[in-house]
Amino acid sequence: MKDFSKLEQDLDLNFKDRDLLTQAFIHKSFLNENPDFRLGDNERLEFLGDAVLELVVTNYLFREYPGEPEGKLTSWRAALVNADRLSEVAREMDLNDFLLLSEGERKQEGKARDYILADVVEALLGAIYLDQGFERCQEFVKQHLIKKLPEIIEKGLFRDSKSLFQEKAQEKVSITPGYEVLEEWGPDHDKHFEVGVFLEKEMIAKGDGSSKLEAEEEAAEQALKVKGW
Known part of the structure; x- marks a missing residue:
């Protein structure tokens, strides 16, 4: 089993419910090989975290850029929360080292791994929300993701x-x-x-x-x- 205490320390996260943190990293393939594992996969946490992420980013853009039209804010948000950006953030946080995957999935890299990592960022945010609340989610997203917004705007990276x-x-x-x-x-x-x-x-x-x-x-x-x- 992974030692998530190092991740908590690196990311300044102090979970009251450590199972939530662990579950955020459980890919469904891991449970196919470990059907008796005591926790479920991360898909429900990902579902929650996706909504939390969208609200955090939307709230930030709405408040910080009052003069910008909805279409532009939508494009900026999409550029911030897309899979490429989230997987990039996941690698910067070394989340790849903590994934719980099947043997077969562990051998997959490239785009397949990027999408798993993007999902884990959302699942982790869902876990933070349940354990520590919305304000902590805002701090986390601002620290690790929203800091990329100036580069996105400057280089036009939002025009996917x-x-x-x-x-x-x-x-x-x-x-x-x-x-x-x-x-x-x-x-x-x-x-x-x-x-x-x-x-x-x-x-x-x-x-x-x-x-x-x-x-x-x-x-x-x-x-x-x-x-x-």
Whole structure:
């Protein structure tokens, strides 16, 4: 079992419920090989942490940039909370060293590992929220993630296809795009997704990838071409 006390010390986190911290790092593949392990996987914590992260970032942008339009704030938020940025933050915090994975998953690197790390950041934030509250989450996100915002703005890193398509859709037709998984296949360690991007009920384009986020980005890129935006 991993020694999470070092992580707590490095990140200045003092968990009252240490099981929450451990669970944030349990990938479902680990439980496939260890079905009798006393804790569940991190997916519910990830679900909670995703919502907490979005609220923290949205609240910060709304308060700190009162003169900016909604479309631009949406793009900045998307650039801050996307999988690439979160996995980058996870590696800076050495979260990779604490992952609880199956033997097969441990051998996977590249994009597959990045998405697992992005999910762990969200799961960890969910655990912090349950254990220490919303204010501590705000401090944590500001310390480790929001510090990247000036570079994102300065270098225009917020203009990924998904955020650009959302910005254009809101500007031109006053609709926020929606994404829906059309099909998924493959084992847990090699999943594949096909995603459609919709403007209300109209599907504009499809994309595929090894994660939902990757497929959404591809769908948005195709949608920009379809619409000529």
